[in-house]
Amino acid sequence: MTTQDRLTISRESKLDDAGYKWGFSTDVEMELAPKGLSPDLVRLISEKKDEPDWMLEWRLKAFEYWSKLQREDAEPRWAKLRYPDIDYQDIYYYAAPKSFDDAPKSLDEVDPEMLETFDKLGIPLHERERLAGVAVDAVFDSVSVATTYADQLEERGIIFCSFTEAVQNHPELVQKYLGSVVPYTDNFFAALNSAVFSDGSFAYVPPGVRCPIELMTYFRINTEGSGQFERTLIVADEGAYVSYLEGCTAPIRRTSQLHAAVVELVALDRGEIKYSTIQNWYPGTKDGQGGVYNFVTKRGMTERDAKISWTQVETGSAITWKYPSVILRGDNSVGEFYSVALANNYQQADTGTKMIHIGKNTKSTIVSKGISAGHGENTYRGGVKILPGAENATNHTQCDSLLVGDQCGAHTVPYIEVRNPTARLEHEASTSKVSDEQLFYLMSRGISEEDAHHMIITGWSRDVIKELPFEFALEAGQLLKVSLEGAVG
């Protein structure tokens, strides 16, 4: 796989364990870092990361804004999602990696259930070790791999590093673009993320440069009772191109966890960003216990002739609240959104996109495929907004739902606002079921019931999956299969 891998791991913490060490810090105070959110905690995070003052101030302003929203009870509740109130004071906001000395030494020490999942996902062995956090060698290995590619990237002036490093080494870029697409005032969860974000990825591709490899980050949540708040910022300068992959492929089988990420994409004139996600956070048990609450703000902005394409395969999380969007500011710019979202068992997904047309001749395409199974509830929520200056804007929306079984639900909520009469919009929607005829047809050829279901469902999702880079497409297919296990048959 020609990707540069970077890994963000937080190890599992056991707070009642006297032998527990706070990763890279042995600070006793840190061990006692309380749950809950306060300006002091924001300062602590910033201090641990040795951040410059401007970064701390920005965090504090975000915190203040978030506190105000919370006092006003302005947590968004418009989505078609049901979950118990989140107690924001009952979450650990800072969980540093556990010392590598305490990490499992070999795969023998890793949770067998996790290994089984890796196996089903077809993740190669060295990859598994890395994902399971089988530490020293594997992690160092992957660091050295990253360094090999880092040379290639550096040659071309491409920056790809953790967000923390970017704040240290490229403050001018971070300061210029951070919050330029998703300001901390954007929404409740974006404000929360801006105050306490832990880490994330940063990429910058200079003018005219085509990034020769796919950049990739794997994210994981491990720490019980902790929230995860990562922040990603990607800038394609004029005429630059980058393809970025975000994977959360290791399901963690623990209690409910809050995940509130922010991703900002900036494509300057003629720049292009292709952003692909495979989201497989822990979805909770079959009867709806636990699982990740995934509240994510993802948005890109395109300047003249630029293009941003979001592709997502969402199979995980108990709750998904996520609308990767594009602000088409420059003339002739293009925004795309391709999504497969699966809700099985008691999963709930409320996901879609917003395409905001500002520039002339701007063009957007939305292909959304929602799969509902078990007691899953899947809502497509999509907005297309054509502003007065967006002469000759076009949008094509295709929104399909597939039902597996009869206990699940599929909903479509399109918002359309057109303020320029030259706009052309098309909207197609369909709802279908995996038909008994199709199943019988495939099975009569010798294909097992499970494989037949899988074949029908991935076939149905093909328009989206084919947008993924090849290796990711294979992984997405496997993931759909694993995620649907038990829903069929």
Added chain:
Amino acid sequence: MLKIENLHAAVTDSDEVILKGIDLEVNPGEVHAIMGPNGSGKSTLANVLMGKPSYTVTDGDITVDGESIVEMMPDERAHLGLFLAMQYPSEVPGVRPWQFLKAAKDAIDDANGQKKTSVRQFSKLFDEKVEEIGINPDLIKRSLNEGFSGGEKKRNEMLQMQVLDPRIAIMDETDSGLDIDALQAVADGVNKMRSPERSFVIVTHYQRLLHFVHPDIVHVLVDGKIVETGDASLAEKVEQNGYRDYLAAQRNGK
């Protein structure tokens, strides 16, 4: 090889009985033709043989080499060597014919303890058959049966039959809706596959196909029962006289 005894079948979860006591024995190498008026139960019989869940066997038995298959799922029956070319093949969006057929062949080979065919070998076989049956190569780049014309769907069923190489091939009106060339291609395909080990059950309304594929035995199915069995000349008689006499006899019998 295939033996059907006193077979009764109804629509699952309903009282609608469609097959009302069918007896039929198909020996290796034989070609049986089944004719009968619309709605007499020909497709139902074909589907029940293949194990379609929307029908339930309420009495009687179906055996292959002495072993009952009534409790088997359709995929298990395919592993045994049964194949049904359907009257109305389903459309499966996003699934390529090649991918589908390779998965089917692998599943059957796997169940029979055989090695998977390599991609190269399979592609060769696939391309050969596509050409032989006269399938437009553009079609197989599309989704399975999606947007295929009626005749194209039938040719695609023949492609599957020839690649999967079944022991018992059931063809449900494969000849309906075919142009002359396609009919010839289907007949050639069947004749080439005819062997002392393989049997065919061909459901048809017309003599056309039977001129090219000579049946050993012809059955007439009326209202869920086989009312007459004979040699190839029975097909001619049916084509000339229609089913009036059978239907009248059936009414009187009631």
